Amino acid sequence: MSDQNGPDLRTNIGGIELKNPVMTASGTFGYADEFKKLIDLNRLGAIIVKGLSLKPTKGNPPPRIVETACGMLNAIGLENVGLETFVNEKLPFLKTLSTPIFVNIYGKSIEEYEELALSLNTTEGIAGIEVNISCPNVKAGGIAFGVDPESAYKVVKAIRQKITRPLMVKLSPNVTDITEIAARVEAAGADSLSLINTLTGMVIDIETRRSKLANITGGLSGPAIKPIALRMVWQVVQKVKIPVIGVGGIMTAEDALEFLIAGAAAIQVGTANFINPHTTIDILEGIKKYLIEKKITCLTDIIGTFSQ
Ligand SMILES: Cc1cc2nc3c(=O)[nH]c(=O)nc-3n(C[C@H](O)[C@H](O)[C@H](O)COP(=O)(O)O)c2cc1C
Numbered sequence: 001m002s003d004q005n006g007p008d009l010r011t012n013i014g015g016i017e018l019k020n021p022v023m024t025a026s027g028t029f030g031y032a033d034e035f036k037k038l039i040d041l042n043r044l045g046a047i048i049v050k051g052l053s054l055k056p057t058k059g060n061p062p063p064r065i066v067e068t069a070c071g072m073l074n075a076i077g078l079e080n081v082g083l084e085t086f087v088n089e090k091l092p093f094l095k096t097l098s099t100p101i102f103v104n105i106y107g108k109s110i111e112e113y114e115e116l117a118l119s120l121n122t123t124e125g126i127a128g129i130e131v132n133i134s135c136p137n138v139k140a141g142g143i144a145f146g147v148d149p150e151s152a153y154k155v156v157k158a159i160r161q162k163i164t165r166p167l168m169v170k171l172s173p174n175v176t177d178i179t180e181i182a183a184r185v186e187a188a189g190a191d192s193l194s195l196i197n198t199l200t201g202m203v204i205d206i207e208t209r210r211s212k213l214a215n216i217t218g219g220l221s222g223p224a225i226k227p228i229a230l231r232m233v234w235q236v237v238q239k240v241k242i243p244v245i246g247v248g249g250i251m252t253a254e255d256a257l258e259f260l261i262a263g264a265a266a267i268q269v270g271t272a273n274f275i276n277p278h279t280t281i282d283i284l285e286g287i288k289k290y291l292i293e294k295k296i297t298c299l300t301d302i303i304g305t306f307s308q
Pocket of ligand 1: 052198
C-alpha cells in the first residue's frame with residue numbers, strides 16, 4: 001500500500017510534524033543502516049538512534065540479555081560509539097534519508113548532557129534530540145535524573161537553554177508517580193515526552209543461584225510491559241499539554257492503535273524489531289487499514305478518543 005494514498009497519517013510531536021506516527025525506539029534499531037536492506041527506511045515517521053554519550057562507552061560485561069516470559073531483560077549498559085564517531089561514521093548514512101532523525105542522548109552529569117545537546121543542536125542532519133533520563137542499567141548518572149522530579153526538571157531545563165531543536169524527553173517507569181515527573185519535565189521546557197523506558201527486573205539461574213545477567217538487574221521490555229506503558233501514557237496525557245509518544249511492548253498495529261486511542265501522538269517500536277525487522281512497516285500498514293475500514297480520514301481524529 002503506498003503512503004501517498006489513503007488517510008492522512010501526519011502527526012505533530014512538538015516542534016516537528018511527522019509523515020506518520022511510527023518511530024523506532026532507541027537501542028533497538030542501531031544506527032538504522034543495519035535495517036536498510038530489510039525495510040524502506042524512508043517510510044518511517046522518525047528514526048531514533050542508539051543512546052549516545054560524549055565519549056565511547058563499552059557497556060556492561062556479558063551476559064547482557066536474557067529472555068523472559070513475554071519479554072526480555074537487557075543490561076547492555078548503553079554501549080555506544082561516542083559523539084565523534086557517530087558524527088563522522090554513522091551520521092553520513094542517516095543524512096541520506098528523508099526520515100527525521102532523533103538522537104537519543106545520556107550523560108553522567110548535567111554538564112555532559114548540556115555539552116552533547118549543544119553539539120547536536122548545530123550538527124546538520126539531526127531533526128531533534130530525545131533525552132534518556134532513565135538509564136536503569138547504568139550505575140552512575142542517569143538513574144538519579146529520571147526518578148526524582150527536581151533532578152529531572154534541572155537536567156531538562158539545562159538542556160532546553162542550550163538547544164532550539166525539538167526536545168523529546170524519555171521518562172522512566174521506575175517511579176511511584178510518573179505524572180509528577182512528566183509535569184516537571186514539561187515545566188522545564190520539553191517539547192514532547194516519550195514513555196516508557198524499560199522496567200528494572202531480574203532473573204535467577206537456580207542451578208548457579210546467580211543472576212542470569214552479569215549486571216544482576218536489567219531492563220524489562222517487550223509485550224510483558226505493554227499494559228503498564230499504556231496505563232502510564234493514558235495517565236500522562238491527562239496531566240500535560242505537550243505531545244506524548246507511546247513506547248513499550250508494541251508488536252502490532254492493534255497495539256499501536258491502543259496507544260493512539262489513549263492519547264499518544266505517535267508510537268515507538270522497540271523489542272519487536274529484534275523478532276521481526278519488518279514490524280514498523282507492518283504496523284504502519286495496519287494503522288492505515290484500520291483507518292480506512294473505520295472511514296477515518298485523518299490519524300489525528302483517532303488520537304485521544306478513549307472514552308471511559
Ligand atoms: C537492547 C535494548 C537497548 C536499549 N537501549 C536504549 C537506549 O540506548 N536509550 C534509551 O533511551 N532506551 C533504550 N532502550 C529502551 C527502548 O527504547 C524502549 O523504551 C523499551 O525497550 C520499551 O519498548 P519495547 O517494549 O517496545 O522494547 C533499549 C531497549 C532494549 C531492549
